[in-house]
Amino acid sequence: xxxxxxxxxxxxxxxxxxxxxxxxxxxxxxxxxxxxxxxxxxxxxxxxxxxxxxxxxxxxxxxxxxxxxxxxxxxxxxxxxxxxxxxxxxxxxxxxxxxxxxxxxxxxxxxxxxxxxxxxxxxxxxxxxxxxxxxxxxxxxxxxxxxxxxxxxxxxxxxxxxxxxxxxxxxxxxxxxxxxxxxxxxxxxxxxxxxxxxxxxxxxxxxxxxxxxxxxxxxxxxxxxxxxxxxxxxxxxxxxxxxxxxxxxxxxxxxxxxxxxxxxxxxxxxxxxx
Amino acid sequence: xxxxxxxxxxxxxxxxxxxxxxxxxxxxxxxxxxxxxxxxxxxxxxxxxxxxxxxxxxxxxxxxxxxxxxxxxxxxxxxxxxxxxxxxxxxxxxxxxxxxxxxxxxxxxxxxxxxxxxxxxxxxxxxxxxxxxxxxxxxxxxxxxxxxxxxxxxxxxxxxxxxxxxxxxxxxxxxxxxxxxxxxxxxxxxxxxxxxxxxxxxxxxxxxxxxxxxxxxxxxxxxxxxxxxxxxxxxxxxxxxxxxxxxxxxxxxxxxxxxxxxxxxxxxxxxxxxxxxxxxxxxxxxxxxxxxxxxxxxxxxxxxxxxxxxxxxxxxxxxxxxxxxxxxxxxxxxxxxx
Numbered sequence: 319x320x321x322x323x324x325x326x327x328x329x330x331x332x333x334x335x336x337x338x339x340x341x342x343x344x345x346x347x348x349x350x351x352x353x354x355x356x357x358x359x360x361x362x363x364x365x366x367x368x369x370x371x372x373x374x375x376x377x378x379x380x381x382x383x384x385x386x387x388x389x390x391x392x393x394x395x396x397x398x399x400x401x402x403x404x405x406x407x408x409x410x411x412x413x414x415x416x417x418x419x420x421x422x423x424x425x426x427x428x429x430x431x432x433x434x435x436x437x438x439x440x441x442x443x444x445x446x447x448x449x450x451x452x453x454x455x456x457x458x459x460x461x462x463x464x465x466x467x468x469x470x471x472x473x474x475x476x477x478x479x480x481x482x483x484x485x486x487x488x489x490x491x492x493x494x495x496x497x498x499x500x501x502x503x504x505x506x507x508x509x510x511x512x513x514x515x516x517x518x519x520x521x522x523x524x525x526x527x528x529x530x531x532x533x534x535x536x537x538x539x540x541x542x543x544x545x546x547x548x549x550x551x552x553x554x555x556x557x558x559x560x561x562x563x564x565x566x567x568x569x570x571x572x573x574x575x576x577x578x579x580x581x582x583x584x585x586x587x588x589x590x591x592x
Numbered sequence: 593x594x595x596x597x598x599x600x601x602x603x604x605x606x607x608x609x610x611x612x613x614x615x616x617x618x619x620x621x622x623x624x625x626x627x628x629x630x631x632x633x634x635x636x637x638x639x640x641x642x643x644x645x646x647x648x649x650x651x652x653x654x655x656x657x658x659x660x661x662x663x664x665x666x667x668x669x670x671x672x673x674x675x676x677x678x679x680x681x682x683x684x685x686x687x688x689x690x691x692x693x694x695x696x697x698x699x700x701x702x703x704x705x706x707x708x709x710x711x712x713x714x715x716x717x718x719x720x721x722x723x724x725x726x727x728x729x730x731x732x733x734x735x736x737x738x739x740x741x742x743x744x745x746x747x748x749x750x751x752x753x754x755x756x757x758x759x760x761x762x763x764x765x766x767x768x769x770x771x772x773x774x775x776x777x778x779x780x781x782x783x784x785x786x787x788x789x790x791x792x793x794x795x796x797x798x799x800x801x802x803x804x805x806x807x808x809x810x811x812x813x814x815x816x817x818x819x820x821x822x823x824x825x826x827x828x829x830x831x832x833x834x835x836x837x838x839x840x841x842x843x844x845x846x847x848x849x850x851x852x853x854x855x856x857x858x859x860x861x862x863x864x865x866x867x868x869x870x871x872x873x874x875x876x877x878x879x880x881x882x883x884x885x886x887x888x889x890x891x892x893x894x895x896x897x898x899x900x901x902x903x904x905x906x907x908x909x910x911x912x913x914x915x916x917x918x919x920x921x922x923x924x925x926x927x928x929x930x
Contacts, residue, residue, distance in 0.1 A: 381825060405828030415820040418686045419873035429819070432812045433828040475819075482827070 332356045333378050333494045333526060338387035340373055347373045349550040355526040357492030360517050362537035363530045365547035366571050371530045375496050379410045405433035408494035409482035414471040417463055423474050424459040430481025437485060445485050449477040452515050469503040476500060476512060483525055495519065497529040501536060513540040534588045538562055546570050562588060606877045609870055613884035620888060624895035625660040629903055632656060666788035667894040668887035670849050671859055673800050675886025677842045678860030679878055680807055683814040684838050685744055691860040692846045694751045695839055699758035700730020701850035702781060709777045710765045720851040727847035730754050735839050743821060783854040783909025785894050796848055803845045811875035818873060855909045858916030859886050865923060
């Protein structure tokens with residue numbers, strides 16, 4: 319790849335996969351999935367356990383290589399993009415790791431700036447402070463990670479991912495944030511907060527966010543678009559109203575659900591029938 | 593009891609802790625150079641080292657500059673390198689028990705040395721080259737074997753296997769050895785810094801410091817590795833490359849040192865833990881801290897070796913294990929985080 323082959327980000331605004339087939343352990347975990355995340359949108363990825371959600375995330379993160387089909391960033395194959403360059407374009411949050419050695423919160427959050435060694439210590443400190451404030455951890459910066467609850471630890475890594483996708487904004491390209499169950503360890507208030515922050519990033523900073531979610535109502539409330547996976551196949555994609563119907567949910571989860579008007583705001587509410 | 597851990601935990605005090613270590617290192621080095629069969633005054637030693645004429649006679653000057661100074665420098669260099677690579681291995685394996693020997697570099701070196709002692713008649717000049725070759729061969733084998741299993745576990749298991757195999761081969765060679773050879777290899781395995789000479793230091797010091805400098809600059813990826821392999825990859829590092837580089841550089845640093853000093857245990861294991869208690873796990877400070885702490889620990893240990901049973905000299909590996917072992921037990925018994 320030569321320097322002159324500059325990809326026009328406006329022509330290919332998305333992190334995308336096309337007819338993606340991924341085989342893991344002899345199983346086709348993705349079977350012809352085509353999807354994309356563009357800058358400025360919050361996309362929810364839903365589906366039953368084992369439907370292939372984390373695989374989609376892994377492929378878009380550049381970790382998993384497709385058997386057939388393509389995975390691209392701005393139209394350029396992910397396989398040809400170095401991890402160092404990818405790290406400047408997208409941040410990934412997976413489940414919080416168990417640390418062997420203790421670090422404090424600020425040290426972990428500051429790792430989000432590692433892909434940007436050109437930033438000064440002051441700039442990094444400012445980014446860390448902003449991310450801590452966004453995740454409600456401003457008072458925790460000196461705390462020891464190992465003393466924190468699972469939910470707090472998860473937010474520490476969320477803050478790290480926020481630094482990573484905000485630190486290089488001046489470069490101009492769209493940044494992406496890939497979140498694997500970012501609300502898994504959070505209480506109801508923090509579940510809303512995590513997605514509110516993601517929505518703010520998409521609205522105010524043009525970040526493209528893909529979030530694997532289990533809570534259908536949470537997804538309906540915050541996502542611009544929803545992708546519904548079942549057995550490695552995308553069975554529905556569109557706005558929450560289009561995707562979240564009793565029929566598609568029956569196909570995705572095998573349970574009967576009813577859609578009722580939300581008691582307070584204009585949206586809809588999904589209720590399990592049994 | 594207030595440990596440095598509690599005092600220096602806050603970020604701003606870390607440079608202070610590093611300065612304290614550096615000052616302690618200089619003080620211990622000067623004290624070590626003043627004591628021995630010929631006693632020299634601390635002031636005279638200090639002035640002479642600074643290039644002033646302190647009124648030492650030529651014999652005293654020779655003892656100081658050609659015997660004790662290279663010895664202390666060699667101890668500091670070896671200690672710094674072992675502790676630094678220990679900290680690096682603990683991060684790479686995310687395991688508090690990791691040390692440079694885990695990747696086979698020490699056991700391979702020992703096997704090379706023992707083979708040179710037992711299989712060649714009087715080929716003592718062969719000892720260091722054979723030990724170095726053994727170090728690199730064992731590390732390469734551990735790396736190539738371990739690479740076949742995903743993640744760092746394969747490397748860990750391969751290292752354990754290589755260590756076991758090297759250990760049993762050493763045992764086999766030992767049974768073939770005659771009494772003189774047996775004594776030679778026993779002493780080699782207990783480690784010694786008595787090889788310290790300027791002609792060794794002039795190439796070993798730049799070599800070790802060059803690669804150590806490279807390792808010091810890897811603090812970001814080592815921090816990222818603490819989070820996990822996937823996380824380090826998400827932050828922009830290709831793991832296969834990172835692992836290979838860290839292992840190769842560790843072998844390049846430790847191999848010649850094992851060849852020149854024999855087995856010096858515990859420095860690579862204990863010193864990083866001790867420094868982590870006072871500086872935290874951030875490698876930006878832990879790596880230079882470990883170098884200073886390792887240098888301090890081994891200089892101190894070598895000083896003990898030389899003066900405790902004067903004029904006889906204790907093997908240094910014995911002292912580091914004898915002091916380091918109980919110390920480590922005490923650390924564990926405190927029941928706090930490592």
